[in-house]
Amino acid sequence: MIHICYRPGPPLNEFVDYFWLIEGGQAQRLEKILPSGTIELVINLKQDEIHIHDPERPERHERMSGAVFSGTYSRPFVCNAQQHEAILGVHFKAGGAFPFLGLEASELTNAHVNLPDLWGRSGNELRERVCTVSTPEERFRILEAVLQTRLHNLTSSELQTKIALEMISTVAKNVSVRNVSRELGLSQRRFIQIFNSFVGLTPKVFRRILRFQQARVLAEKLEMSNWAELAVTCGYFDQSHLIKDFREFAGSTPRIFSIQQQDKDYRLKDNHVPLR
Secondary structure (H helix, E strand, O other): EEEEEEEEOOOOOOEEEEEEEEEEEOOOEEEEEEOOOOOOEEEEOOOOOOEEOOOOOOOEEEHHHOOOEEEEOOEEEEEHHHHEEEEEEEEEOOOOOHHOOOOOOOHHOOOOHHHHHHHHHHHHHHHHHHHHHHOOOHHHHHHHHHHHHHHHHOOOOHHHHHHHHHHHHHHHHHHHHHHHHHHHOOOOOHHHHHHHHHHHHHHHHHHHHHHHHHHHHHHHHHOOHHHHHHHOOOOOOOHHHHHHHHHHHHOOHHHHHHHHHOOOOOOOOOOOOEEE
């Protein structure tokens, strides 16, 4: 399997974490994708369709176009790993996708939308362009150029953009919403509304997902099996709160999740779990 990442330079690096490309990673299975607090743009380079499965009834799926925005999820969703034969993506930073959507991120919470539905003809043209070139470097260059053009055409002010990203960064650092909203001269309610419009989640849910992701990574890398210790390390009040978040965001207990990770193979993308 080929898995390549590329980090764009300024000004895109304020909004985009990295571009990624997978080739030869297909597997005959369904995979759960766990919530990360971020939005992704995904392009299937082989088939002009992407299937998103219902986690409650995996035999059912929604057929999307070959280029989609994956909104901010507060629960896992299911994809078909056969689509990893050749697939390209943009992993935005938290709140970083809002300049490229044309609508509030909260309208995409727990949902996918076809790129052409947001961008019109240029959405189809982007997929066609990245499919007609053959190297990862060419595909990344096209993505970077297109996103830079859309960023330069923003109608919102630079100050508004800067404030929004600072709000998200502050919340991620666990500064209280009350203090941040007071510093900005906003009510807590208004702050939460603005945050949700940029990120697609409330500050409370966003923080819970960040904490869960920290616990997930530690559970995988350190192979921790002392769940009480893991809960304390990641800032949970107790082990029961850790288990609650794993049930909500991973659909399993930490112990079951750990067992599932022991069986993963080289084709499994980070933050994916084989569906049992």
